[in-house]
Amino acid sequence: MINWRSTYAIYRNELMRFMRTVFGSLVSPVLTTSLYFIVFGAAIGGRMNAVGGVDYGAFIVPGLLMLTLLSESTSNASFGIYMPRFTGAIYELLSAPVGVAETLLGFVGAAATKSLILAAVILATAKIFVDYEIAHPLYALLFIILVSASFSLLGFILGVWAEGFEKLQLVPMLILTPLTFLGGTFYSIDMLAEPWRTVALANPIVYLVNGLRWTFYGQADVSIGVSLSLTLVFLVIDIAVIAWIFRTGWRLRS
Amino acid sequence: METILDIAGLTKVYPGGLKALDGVDLQIRRGEIFALLGPNGAGKTTLIGAVCGLVRVTGGTITAFGQDLAHNWRDARRRIGLVPQELGFDMFETVERGVRYSRGLFGLPPDAARIEVVLRSLSLWDKRHEQIRALSGGMKRRVLIAKALAHEPELLFLDEPTAGVDVELRRDMWRQIDRLRDQGVTVILTTHYIEEAQEMADRVGVIDKGRLLLVDEKDALMAKLGRTEARFRLAQPLAAVPDSLCAFPLHLEDDGLTLAYRGGDGAGKGKAEIAAIAQALPHQGIAYTALDQKESSLEDIFVDLVEREEAAA
Ligand SMILES: Nc1ncnc2c1ncn2[C@@H]1O[C@H](COP(=O)(O)OP(=O)(O)O)[C@@H](O)[C@H]1O
Numbered sequence: 380m381i382n383w384r385s386t387y388a389i390y391r392n393e394l395m396r397f398m399r400t401v402f403g404s405l406v407s408p409v410l411t412t413s414l415y416f417i418v419f420g421a422a423i424g425g426r427m428n429a430v431g432g433v434d435y436g437a438f439i440v441p442g443l444l445m446l447t448l449l450s451e452s453t454s455n456a457s458f459g460i461y462m463p464r465f466t467g468a469i470y471e472l473l474s475a476p477v478g479v480a481e482t483l484l485g486f487v488g489a490a491a492t493k494s495l496i497l498a499a500v501i502l503a504t505a506k507i508f509v510d511y512e513i514a515h516p517l518y519a520l521l522f523i524i525l526v527s528a529s530f531s532l533l534g535f536i537l538g539v540w541a542e543g544f545e546k547l548q549l550v551p552m553l554i555l556t557p558l559t560f561l562g563g564t565f566y567s568i569d570m571l572a573e574p575w576r577t578v579a580l581a582n583p584i585v586y587l588v589n590g591l592r593w594t595f596y597g598q599a600d601v602s603i604g605v606s607l608s609l610t611l612v613f614l615v616i617d618i619a620v621i622a623w624i625f626r627t628g629w630r631l632r633s
Numbered sequence: 634m635e636t637i638l639d640i641a642g643l644t645k646v647y648p649g650g651l652k653a654l655d656g657v658d659l660q661i662r663r664g665e666i667f668a669l670l671g672p673n674g675a676g677k678t679t680l681i682g683a684v685c686g687l688v689r690v691t692g693g694t695i696t697a698f699g700q701d702l703a704h705n706w707r708d709a710r711r712r713i714g715l716v717p718q719e720l721g722f723d724m725f726e727t728v729e730r731g732v733r734y735s736r737g738l739f740g741l742p743p744d745a746a747r748i749e750v751v752l753r754s755l756s757l758w759d760k761r762h763e764q765i766r767a768l769s770g771g772m773k774r775r776v777l778i779a780k781a782l783a784h785e786p787e788l789l790f791l792d793e794p795t796a797g798v799d800v801e802l803r804r805d806m807w808r809q810i811d812r813l814r815d816q817g818v819t820v821i822l823t824t825h826y827i828e829e830a831q832e833m834a835d836r837v838g839v840i841d842k843g844r845l846l847l848v849d850e851k852d853a854l855m856a857k858l859g860r861t862e863a864r865f866r867l868a869q870p871l872a873a874v875p876d877s878l879c880a881f882p883l884h885l886e887d888d889g890l891t892l893a894y895r896g897g898d899g900a901g902k903g904k905a906e907i908a909a910i911a912q913a914l915p916h917q918g919i920a921y922t923a924l925d926q927k928e929s930s931l932e933d934i935f936v937d938l939v940e941r942e943e944a945a946a
């Protein structure tokens with residue numbers, strides 16, 4: 380039986396922490412994304428051909444949104460659980476009547492909520508620079524929620540694993556960001572010649588970027604079914620790892 | 634009397650092989666103040682951690698409120714509070730929010746009146762809107778207690794509540810514990826100050842190297858363990874302890890140049906006896922040039938206990 384009051388307490392506490400630093404939390408990603416839109420969308424994009432009938436400026440919106448979602452979901456959730464480990468406040472969580480369900484719904488729910496807020500702000504910002512429409516808004520919302528949740532879960536795992544602040548940034552910076560850049564944010568992988576096209580298809584982020592792109596424009600390099608399935612598989616793996624962490628107390632209980 | 638917590642054969646071996654708890658058996662009665670007394674590294678924090686879910690035990694069982702903790706941990710933890718030894722919280726949180734969060738975390742609905750009572754009882758009410766990082770060390774410690782009391786626990790663990798705090802705060806803490814006793818809260822505190830156990834507790838357990846050496850009513854224990862030592866440096870050596878003083882636990886050292894006393898009950902009897910001896914000596918025509926007196930330290934007591942244990946084994 381899930382303890383909803385505890386879940387809500389964790390969720391609320393995490394969001395409060397976010398609100399304390401709301402300016403920094405929002406400004407930096409919004410500024411970065413705006414710069415991309417200005418440079419790649421407005422400036423260079425005017426000289427680029429449309430990709431599959433979609434204006435280049437609009438073409439890169441889903442990829443850039445994905446870039447922010449992945450790195451912010453991961454780092455928000457990892458900080459959320461790493462901080463109490465670092466300060467020692469984790470004792471309270473461990474001694475409370477909460478298990479894996481409450482902890483996940485609380486921490487990961489809050490991180491995912493932050494990502495959704497961020498996504499809304501970024502989409503609004505993008506509207507200033509480029510003209511885009513969302514063909515399947517409900518699918519887009521579902522997909523954004525799934526991606527936010529699964530990468531918040533990944534962040535949670537990182538936050539439990541990391542033994543220092545630098546390690547927290549390792550995965551977002553060294554893995555997620557490069558893979559997103561290479562994952563078809565700025566180009567369609569159909570533009571690539573073989574063997575690079577096949578290599579690109581081995582990059583899981585390609586399926587995420589293209590999944591989101593499909594919800595925007597109704598077309599993408601891979602089918603939405605594949606993208607959704609992959610995201611769900613990733614979600615399930617995350618949850619399994621976290622369930623194992625709680626069962627064994629790994630890095631949490633001595 | 635109802636047993637609120639029953640620990641049986643509790644063992645904890647840390648990775649690396651250190652045996653922090655070695656078959657601890659302990660029963661705590663509802664409503665009592667129990668002091669777990671032991672030197673640093675004895676295993677006090679580990680014992681508390683095992684009950685509160687911070688430490689995964691290697692062996693043994695813990696029964697709280699009549700239910701096996703391994704299976705019914707949710708219900709039990711709701712009724713247990715913990716004030717840890719080390720300060721640990723979100724420093725940027727305000728006092729009131731932090732305490733409210735603690736209550737919610739333990740699954741209770743918000744209750745502003747209850748939070749106010751807790752904050753006032755710990756003199757934190759005026760500081761409720763301050764960030765925790767702005768508080769002094771003693772105040773931070775009070776916040777930890779407030780957080781632990783926010784969900785109205787029936788069983789409260791205080792891990793070295795007065796280690797490193799000033800005298801005033803220590804007095805406050807003792808008063809707070811008295812109030813909890815009046816409310817019927819069962820309190821288990823750890824300490825390495827013998828006076829603290831003496832002042833607060835109904836019963837005392839002595840732990841060393843992961844083994845619970847003995848558990849007894851405080852008064853009985855103090856009578857058994859408390860020791861006062863005194864050494865009179867004599868102007869002239871004595872051949873034997875004078876007959877008139879043979880009622881006291883005295884012996885001679887340094888070829889008769891030192892008259893040593895070792896006795897008392899940890900509750901003032903030793904000091905009184907030494908005063909009596911100090912008055913008696915000049916009457917006997919025995920002059921002394923110096924007098925050293927000390928209460929035996931916890932260390933001495935442990936050595937004593939361990940030796941007794943080993944002798945018995
Ligand atoms: N996380 C840990 N890993 C390994 N050894 C530990 C850990 N925590 C405590 N210990 C060891 O276990 C013993 C008991 O520690 P502790 O329970 O903290 O004692 P106390 O609280 O009585 O000072 C000590 O020797 C300590 O070094």
Ligand SMILES: [Mg+2]
Nearest residue numbers: 677678679718
């Ligand atoms: Mg300790």
